[in-house]
Amino acid sequence: MQMLINGEFIDSKEKIDVINPFNNEIIDHVPAGTPEDAKTAIDSAYYAKNEFQDFSARKVSESLARCAEDLFDYLEEFATLIAMETGKPINAALDEVKRSIDTIKLSSEESKRIYGETVPLDAGIGGKGFMAFTLKIPLGVVGAITPFNYPLNLAVHKIAPALAAKNTVVLKPSVLAPLTALKMAEIINSHFPDGVLNVVTGRGSIIGNELVNSEKIDKISFTGSVETGRMISQKAIMKKITLELGGNDPLIVLGDADLKKAVEGTIRGSYLYTGQVCIAVKRLIVDEEVAEDFVQMLIKETKKLRIGDPLSTKTDVGPLINENAAIVVERIVSNALDEGAELLQGGKRNGNFFEPTVLDQVKSGMKVVQDETFGPISPIIRVKGVEEAIKVANDTRYGLQASIFTENIHHALKAVGEIEAGSVMVNKQSTFRTDNMPFGGFKMSGMGKEGVKYAVDDMTRTKLAILNTR
Template sequence: MKEEEIIATENIIKLASLIAGKPVSSGQQLNVKSPYDGRLVGTVELATLSHTNAAIETALKGGSVPNRYERYTILDKARTLLLERKEEFAQLITAESGLCIAESNYEIGRAHDVLLFAAIECLKDNGQIYSCDISPNGKQRKIFTTYEPLKLAVAITPFNHPLNQVAHKIAPALAAGTPVILKPSEKTPLTAIRFVELLYEAGLPPHMLSVLLGDTKEVAEILVQDARIDVVSFTGSVAVGKMIAKTAGYKKIILELGGNDPLIVLEDADLELAVELAAEGSFRNSGQRCTAVKRILVQESIVEAFTTRFVEKAKEYTCGDPADPETKVGTVIDEQSAIYLENVIQKAVNQGAKVLLGGKRTGALLEPTVITAVPRDAQMVMQESFGPLAPILKFKDIDDAIELANSTAFGLSSGIITNNMGHAIRFVKELKVGTVNINEVPGYRIENSPFGGIKDSGLGIKEGVIEAIKCFSYMKTFSMPW
């Protein structure tokens, strides 16, 4: 064996599904390969049906739930450990997802904030007090509310944010005192398992957290359908989310699904700002965000000026080796996804659209692509295109813009670029979405603010640390003479 082959073999990460901290043994392995060069990054020992049942039983048998201060200490320690291992986690995210190293570092910063805000919430009393003597029928009593942990939660996470999506589900659940079984994406499981190990190291009692990967029928479907599970929190595709809604049974369901988010540029907009936000929203994270800019809607009086500037800005988003610090756009998750996006572009071109920049594919790399004259019924407009595509559509007036923005099945986020407060308020009121950001990308938020969509983007239940803690709890009321 050549020296470079020995080094490559030594660098392969060997992990396993974990039941309360203990690795499973099944003889079945998942190989995780780099989307960029196809090298083997790591392996994961898969769980079977018996392991899934064992994880549920172990969590329910459990042990004592850490008190609020203990939960704070664990999450805060995890935050510190994550910062200490920032480079290690960033390299792992890039290796298994193909995201450029700059995006991986950014994601670690976001996950740090999730842990920080979840830890802070542990130190707050989120109960309320109601005086009962406020009506003629009242009494000299007070009603108090308190939040209690649920028995067991299941978290199912996608590939596009291998660390932050995991943190966004696990940290609020643990802050609530609710045990969790995590089922991460089989495309990016290594980061998720390493994060679970980090939480154990931070002092988390093992019975509070397990992580499983395996055949869908033996792991994910069982976790979704088991009556002993109190809540399923899922982020992923619309099709899978709707299937979960049909099959989960009598339990809480949190669905954060796809997006087809517009960036709407009015003729009074600051064009420089509009161009910058359009590029950042379309190309960051290789366009693989549910809140990425999927449609750029520009008022017809400025569409030519905007397009000229936007093409020049898009040229700055270099595509290539995700491990290179100079790369701004890495791969999409795999070659199959890149081929799908390539076909979506070609279908739009066949309908009359024009590719002004990019559009070329090399394996899982797809160049940032600017497309104009895109028909309103094109596939890339009506459906979610999960990649670095920037279709430009023009609109006549505000009525037309609102109708166009609301014309798809999705309702997650939106961004409006305008200097007219009256116009801004109208968009806030009339867009059928969960978020409207003025002079900002659709995806802007902080990690503890409410987040979620309507229509095919979700059931309207909000995530974000504070809302998620409520979802992973139940409210109990009690009253006393006063």
């Protein structure tokens, strides 16, 4: 596949292989974009913004709606491509495409709801006799940088709200899984003027730096690692930024919890896309009152998971994105065992695959639960009561999402009030997300919110108009 710059598909001499994590075969090649490619794309977006901002809200809405219709027509093709380039099981890939369609539809609707407001100037000294109102206007050009794990939905979460607010976009997808974003760009480009959406493939140190440093970019929306997010926040001078970074999401199980629901939530939360999800359950904080029963139920359900070909509808757990990622998980598990954790299930690596793994007797200070582990690991920390559970949940530099299983409303509300996270789920695992909800974390998990309405608002700026009526 080729890059999209100013409505044209552009190739380059240097190529980057896109590898299928299941069999390590080359699926396709994409261009290794240069700084000049990135600058050309930025210029294209910069000069396209004036024409695009002349679009009516109705025209923007209709164009986005047609994009959603086209994506629906190719739903299975997109899902297959996601499964092939990421190793995501096909059922989860289908869900990702469906969510992406929904995100575009929500953006289509939101493009007609960008409101200003009247301002009562006579409430201030000297304001009598004046009328004022605000306008929400586009920022200009949005630079979007996305990771491999949700190559379509995370790209759409940046592109569609940006277009809804009449911004132009330059997207840099992950080189590990760029094909789905490029294919999506073909659809969007067919419904919007040339230059409104540009997609440049290449290494982050090259393309990403150009986006962050360019004075023609008005906002950076980034999803990825904490380290890269910190670098962006330091370099993106005078730009608006949204950073969706790592997570170390806890799932608390109290003594009064419905254990069946808690185990179901753990299975869905820990092993979704092999744990390679920022909102995956990374820590199980279990009241010792029910720990033994919970552990036995969890092991039983974990053993039922089927590892295999992502294109099979029977597969629950596919490969990690590459062998290096699997080796990292293997090393983290080994270190946890050296530190005193107990292996109850799994723990073995086979190439890019790593077995769903249950660890018990984990302590809060261990690396396996202090850092974000991008793998199918369920580390269990045993605690006494809700107070200790919340204390352990907050013992992390991250604060993306969290969950608690309890039948006690007072414990639930205490957790909602005291856990330091952008979202707290009660009797639902942390991987729960709808595409219209405000999504974003505290502490080192980032800044700003995604979710269509909130992203659209953050991709506009406020202008004030004042009329002298005297």
